[in-house]
Amino acid sequence: MNDFTISLARSLIAVALLMTAMPYITWFERRLLSQMQARVGPNRVGLFGLLQPLADGLKLFFKEDVRPAGADRLLFVTAPAMALFAAIATFAVVPIGPTVHVAGADVPMVVADLPVGALYVVGASSLGIYALLFGGWSSGSKYSLLGALRAAAQVVSYELLLGMAIVCVVLIHGSMSIGDIVAGQQRTAWTIWMQPIAFVLYLIAACAETNRAPFDLPEAETELVAGYLTEYSGMRFALFFIAEYINMFTVSALAATLFLGGWSGPFWPGPHWLLLKILLFLFLFVWVRATLPRLRYDQLMRLSWSTLIPLAMLNVAITAVVIVALG
């Protein structure tokens, strides 16, 4: 077994993991949301409706693929694939467990532990916004365009916040490698105890990054039909949809990794701890969605630029000063 085979296997496993998790996140969200709304949720297909995502997928697969006459063909086709690519690519630097010994080789349970992993996360996640923009622009529809414009403005505002929250984590652990950050947390303590503000800021930014309620303005089905998704149907729509849920999974995994120690736990360290923490964040996302109404556009902008970003800057400055002062 050469390195290439191992790398390929790791990539395939990561993709398979995400593609398997995604349908069950939709199931989890729909069931939990309905419980919070005094409903029952999907319970017809399979036990507890567990096969519902499969049925939905099949349905989308057989739907007509509509392409508007005024659409830019190349971009319209590229955008959904790009969304999915960006969503999956972000997950590449998240370690899901300790290094394991397989067939005479040490295999780290991560696709790639880049030395600049934290930077890569910010870069890859903002690649997704191009997909939204391309999708909205190329559809040739005003709703799509408005949704895309909102998405662009929102993600630019909150990308900054996300970056600054991650900067604090990087400062504390003195490394941009996600692997080092997990190791650092095992040595000392979870980052959340040292950076509670950065943690909260990260969660808010992650909500906005994944376009989830209360920051779902790009989609805003009650105002903009479905925003940038308006003209998409069938499997192309499904690709955007999958990307959204994989993004949700990825930001949850990152939150768990950067702030809650990743795969490490009080005993038996391994992927199950990461999964547990991810579930916690997914629950939080659904819980927030069930609770909060969508922000108005000006509220969204004011929240970011005049409250959260100054707070984040202050947090970065104080963290840096304290680290320098402590040596």
Added chain:
Amino acid sequence: MFADLKALARGLWTTLRHLRRPKNTELYPEQKRPVSERFRGRHRLYRYDNGLERCIGCHLCAGACPSQAILVIAAENDPGKPVSFGERYAKQFEVNMIRCIFCGFCEEACPVEAIRLGPEYELADETRESFVYTKEMLLDPERYAPKRQFHADVDAPRGRAGGRPEDEAGVSGAPPGHRDTPTGARPPVQKEVGQ
């Protein structure tokens, strides 16, 4: 800002509490709500206690029907072996359930309380022909109508048209157990006529 955070926490607490609330959803095919006493579903034709059909083939229901869903073809009764009380009976009686709008005019028009709208509402079917309900299906739905239309919880027996043929003389007065006075409902107000 502190007030905002408090409001946020209260909102989150509210949704979390709803996790343990009983659900409002009715799991329809498994659980069926009992219908009102006055619900107008699929028709039924009734018999007297001695087995004679109440329907005398007078066509009044067909005449009253605003959507012409009812077909009645009458025939003379054989005095030795009568089908109904009276001179004539319905040789053929059909209700077209696609046309029917469940207005209940037929039961109002019927002089002998032979036709009533029952509680059954699951009438969906696949062919047009299967929506034409014959006299057998209407008289004896438990045996001849589609099985899925019967559910123990919905189909609890309700005021059967009782009475004997002798009551025919007084058809203006409703027979005992008539739905004009459903159980649990307010009894009809007795109007004082004249002085």
